[in-house]
Amino acid sequence: xxxxxxxxxxxxxxxxxxxxxxxxxxxxxxxxxxxxxxxxxxxxxxxxxxxxxxxxxxxxxxxxxxxxxxxxxxxxxxxxxxxxxxxxxx
Amino acid sequence: xxxxxxxxxxxxxxxxxxxxxxxxxxxxxxxxxxxxxxxxxxxxxxxxxxxxxxxxxxxxxxxxxxxxxxxxxxxxxxxxxxxxxxxxxxxxxxxxxxxxxxxxxxxxxxxxxxxxxxxxxxxxxxxxxxxxxxxxxxxxxxxxxxxxxxxxxxxxxxxxxxxxxxxxxxxxxxxxxxxxxxxxxxxxxxxxxx
Ligand SMILES: [Zn+2]
Numbered sequence: 001x002x003x004x005x006x007x008x009x010x011x012x013x014x015x016x017x018x019x020x021x022x023x024x025x026x027x028x029x030x031x032x033x034x035x036x037x038x039x040x041x042x043x044x045x046x047x048x049x050x051x052x053x054x055x056x057x058x059x060x061x062x063x064x065x066x067x068x069x070x071x072x073x074x075x076x077x078x079x080x081x082x083x084x085x086x087x088x089x090x
Numbered sequence: 091x092x093x094x095x096x097x098x099x100x101x102x103x104x105x106x107x108x109x110x111x112x113x114x115x116x117x118x119x120x121x122x123x124x125x126x127x128x129x130x131x132x133x134x135x136x137x138x139x140x141x142x143x144x145x146x147x148x149x150x151x152x153x154x155x156x157x158x159x160x161x162x163x164x165x166x167x168x169x170x171x172x173x174x175x176x177x178x179x180x181x182x183x184x185x186x187x188x189x190x191x192x193x194x195x196x197x198x199x200x201x202x203x204x205x206x207x208x209x210x211x212x213x214x215x216x217x218x219x220x221x222x223x224x225x226x227x228x229x230x231x232x233x234x235x236x237x238x239x240x241x242x243x244x245x246x247x248x249x250x251x252x253x254x255x256x257x258x259x260x261x262x263x264x265x266x267x268x269x270x271x272x273x274x275x276x277x278x279x280x281x282x283x284x
Contacts, residue, residue: 024262028236030243052207059207060218060268061237067218068238072120076134080116080141084108087145088101 004045013049020053027057096149104148111157112144118239119161125234126169128223136173140165159241163249166231174227205269209276221271229264236261 013019022039025031031039044051099107119140124133144151144164151160222230235241235249247254 021258021262024258024265028243028261029240055207056205056210056269057265059210060265060272063210063213063218064222064233064237067216068121068125068222068234069117070121070124071117072137073134076120076137077113077116080138081113083138083142084105084145087142088105 004051006048009046009048009051011048013047016049019043019050023050023054023057027061095152097152099149107148107151107153108145112141112161115158115161118158119165122162122165122234125223125230126227127173132173136165136169140168143168156245159245159249166249205273205276210272212279213275217275218272221268221275224271225264225267228260229267232257232261233264233268
């Protein structure tokens with residue numbers, strides 16, 4: 001996305017709740033291509049609160065992915081495998 | 091989980107499904123267990139119980155369907171039945187109360203806690219992890235399923251046994267709560283206008 005001209009953007013959003021819902025569906029991959037196209041082109045680049053909100057949501061998601069994924073301890077993985085094989089043998 | 095249809099897998103097939111369809115999700119499953127229980131010993135037990143259960147009920151798993159969603163649903167149900175009661179967390183917000191809260195005007199009141207991307211970039215420690223863990227378990231869950239694991243709303247509805255509308259509103263609320271927590275951290279870190 002190109003950086004829009006901030007000076008020309010609206011400082012307030014009239015439909016912040018609806019906008020946040022569409023924005024959320026876009027980020028979650030649940031919006032239709034038309035909804036996405038319409039919102040990104042017709043609204044996001046003209047609306048400062050929504051533009052900021054979109055980038056904030058994306059940044060939070062990246063941070064979550066980078067910081068909140070714990071891997072299973074290897075001994076545990078092995079022990080589960082072993083238990084299942086024992087189970088099979090019964 | 092379509093429990094009506096039961097397959098009859100051979101021992102060899104069972105093993106291959108287990109290794110090829112179930113084991114690849116073990117890290118995501120562990121993370122889910124850990125974020126639900128907030129205790130690494132409980133998470134280990136919950137993960138092991140879930141995988142053994144999945145193996146025991148493997149005949150109700152249909153090949154070609156979403157193994158990850160199937161496993162997540164078993165884990166979530168085991169958590170509710172076996173762990174939630176003895177969980178170390180403070181008592182849960184009454185479910186009814188939580189649901190009506192989503193639908194109240196309060197949701198609009200603080201639609202976007204003021205938080206800047208720049209403030210997030212300074213959260214290089216475990217701030218976000220602590221913030222996530224501090225949310226009520228129902229809110230924590232939808233963020234994990236959606237943002238970390240990439241489940242679709244429809245899959246989340248099945249995993250959690252709730253309508254899609256509830257998935258959406260719960261996510262909406264969960265994200266705002268997470269932002270509130272993060273903006274508290276940002277303020278502490280010295281962003282005046284975080
Ligand atoms: Zn807007």
